[in-house]
Amino acid sequence: MKYQGCLLAVRDISASKHFYEKVLHQNIVMDIGAHVTFEGFSLQQGYAEFFGIAVDRVKEQSHNFQVYFEVEDLDKVYAEMKSIPDLQWVHEIKEYPWGQRGIRVYDPDKHIVEIAEDMITVIKRFFSQDMSAEEVAKHTMFPLEVVKQYIGH
Numbered sequence: 001m002k003y004q005g006c007l008l009a010v011r012d013i014s015a016s017k018h019f020y021e022k023v024l025h026q027n028i029v030m031d032i033g034a035h036v037t038f039e040g041f042s043l044q045q046g047y048a049e050f051f052g053i054a055v056d057r058v059k060e061q062s063h064n065f066q067v068y069f070e071v072e073d074l075d076k077v078y079a080e081m082k083s084i085p086d087l088q089w090v091h092e093i094k095e096y097p098w099g100q101r102g103i104r105v106y107d108p109d110k111h112i113v114e115i116a117e118d119m120i121t122v123i124k125r126f127f128s129q130d131m132s133a134e135e136v137a138k139h140t141m142f143p144l145e146v147v148k149q150y151i152g153h
Contacts, residue, residue: 005040009047015108061110070118
């Protein structure tokens with residue numbers, strides 16, 4: 001068995017495709033109308049009807065699943081996202097206990113989308129603040145060997 005990605009049920013494939021392709025800069029692998037595959041996930045319009053389940057069983061804004069992306073420059077992405085009219089935010093920039101910063105927004109179907117700094121960026125930021133490898137490992141909860149590997153020690 002080989003994992004192939006997740007599929008998000010969407011109401012309007014055009015709006016969702018636009019969000020993931022133009023706002024989040026994701027690459028389409030295959031587009032066959034009501035089904036669009038990106039690298040790592042897919043969108044499906046008419047999910048309930050296609051699979052024979054009641055439309056009201058497809059929940060909106062369930063808050064039990066998110067699509068997750070990482071970036072090197074969160075501040076740049078944040079500024080870009082702030083310029084999008086009517087974008088609904090779960091929260092703006094937030095720093096987690098392990099030092100990673102992230103934002104969460106809703107896609108057109110109210111799926112949560114998280115965009116966070118990649119951990120290499122976090123580790124480099126800590127080193128630029130004169131933290132030792134041991135301090136970075138403790139703060140990020142990453143093994144010391146991994147921290148050293150990321151910074152080339």
